[in-house]
Amino acid sequence: EAQVxxxxxxxxxxxxxxxxVTCSQNMNHEYMSWYRQDPGLGLRQIYxxxxxxxxxxxxxxEGYKVSRKEKRNFPLILExxxxxxxxxxxxxxxxxxxxxxxxGQGTRLTVV
Amino acid sequence: LxxxxxxxxxxxxxxxxxxxxxSHNNIATNDYIxxxxxxxxxxxxxxxxGYKTKVTNEVASLFxxxxxxxxxxxxxxxxxxxxxxxxxxxxxIATGRRALTFGSGTRLQVQP
Numbered sequence: 428e429a430q431v432x433x434x435x436x437x438x439x440x441x442x443x444x445x446x447x448v449t450c451s452q453n454m455n456h457e458y459m460s461w462y463r464q465d466p467g468l469g470l471r472q473i474y475x476x477x478x479x480x481x482x483x484x485x486x487x488x489e490g491y492k493v494s495r496k497e498k499r500n501f502p503l504i505l506e507x508x509x510x511x512x513x514x515x516x517x518x519x520x521x522x523x524x525x526x527x528x529x530x531g532q533g534t535r536l537t538v539v
Numbered sequence: 540l541x542x543x544x545x546x547x548x549x550x551x552x553x554x555x556x557x558x559x560x561x562s563h564n565n566i567a568t569n570d571y572i573x574x575x576x577x578x579x580x581x582x583x584x585x586x587x588x589g590y591k592t593k594v595t596n597e598v599a600s601l602f603x604x605x606x607x608x609x610x611x612x613x614x615x616x617x618x619x620x621x622x623x624x625x626x627x628x629x630x631x632i633a634t635g636r637r638a639l640t641f642g643s644g645t646r647l648q649v650q651p
Contacts (some may be wrong), residue, residue, distance in 0.1 A: 431582075462641070469628070470583070470641035487639070517582045528575075530582025 429454045433518050433531035440508055440538055448503045448534050450518030457523045459501035460485065461493065463514040470517065476501055476525075487520040543627045548646040557614045559645050561627030564608050570629040571602060572610045577624045577644070586625075587612070614647075622649045 431452045440446055453457065461474035462485075472485030476495040488510055492504040501520075505512060515535050519530035542591070544562040549556045549617050575583035587594055589601040589610070599611040614621060624644040 469643045472640060515580065519582070526588065527585040529584075530584070533580060533582055535580075 429529065430517055431520050431529050431531040434518070434532050435534060436532060437535050438537070440536070442509055442538055446456050446505050446508060446536075448505075448516060448518075448529060448536070450501045450503065452501075452520040452529070453499065454520060454522075455498065455531065456501045456520040456529075457498070458494065458521045458528075459518065461491070461501070461503045462519065463487065463512075464517065465489050465514050473503070473516075508536075510538045512536065513538050543629060543642045545625075545627055545642060545645045548645065548648065549560075550648050550650065551617055552650050554616050554619055556588055557617050557621070557647060557649075559612045559614075559625055559627075559647070561612070561629070562609050566607050566629050567631065569631045570607075573603065573628045573630065574583050574601065574612045575626045575628065575641075577626065578622070583626060610639070617649045619649050619651060620645060623647060625638075 434449045452519040457478045461473040462470045463473055464470050471487045473487055473491050473494040474482055474485050476482045479495055479498050482493050482495055495501055513536060515533050517533050519528045562580055571588055573588040576585040576586050577583040577588050587599045587601045589603055591607060594601045600617040624646050626641050626644040628641060
């Protein structure tokens with residue numbers, strides 16, 4: 428089954444404690460991206476990657492890092508989380524051309 | 540990057556046809572128009588994509604006028620389960636360089 432898998436689904440952490448949210452896709456897609464969604468603000472893009480070792484900033488990259496060492500994985504790293512990063516996060520993948528994108532189930536992160 | 544404008548919310552009743560219009564005045568030659576649906580706490584789900592004229596699939600139709608500065612998503616005979624947020628996106632098909640950029644979306648509420 429074609430899918431994008433994020434882990435964990437829920438996470439509560441403390442300010443400053445480094446964390447990683449994993450994202451994996453099984454469709455051999457070149458393109459992967461991360462979004463955060465906050466009430467009233469819709470989906471905002473954090474980072475995206477067009478292929479292995481190719482990443483670029485989206486609209487709200489501050490406080491986040493990503494890496495794309497393998498085609499299937501695109502982890503989101505918060506080196507020093509802060510409460511304003513409390514949000515619902517989605518990972519997405521799609522082929523090179525902008526056809527249908529597939530989204531993960533979401534990760535609800537709370538930073539206290 | 541083409542910016543999109545949609546109504547913030549719409550109301551309808553079961554069985555009615557719903558048309559959601561999106562404005563994208565700065566759409567570029569290589570841009571496709573794509574619509575996504577999102578239920579609360581779930582990742583967006585692809586509905587339909589088109590470049591010009593009309594596209595129809597099993598769930599919706601997409602109407603794009605000749606100047607491509609707007610598009611209309613048509614949902615025939617909506618049901619309660621169509622209550623969701625609908626996003627209109629435009630994106631480059633030539634290179635796929637820019638990832639999906641979501642606007643604020645249209646919140647559709649279907650009443651019995």
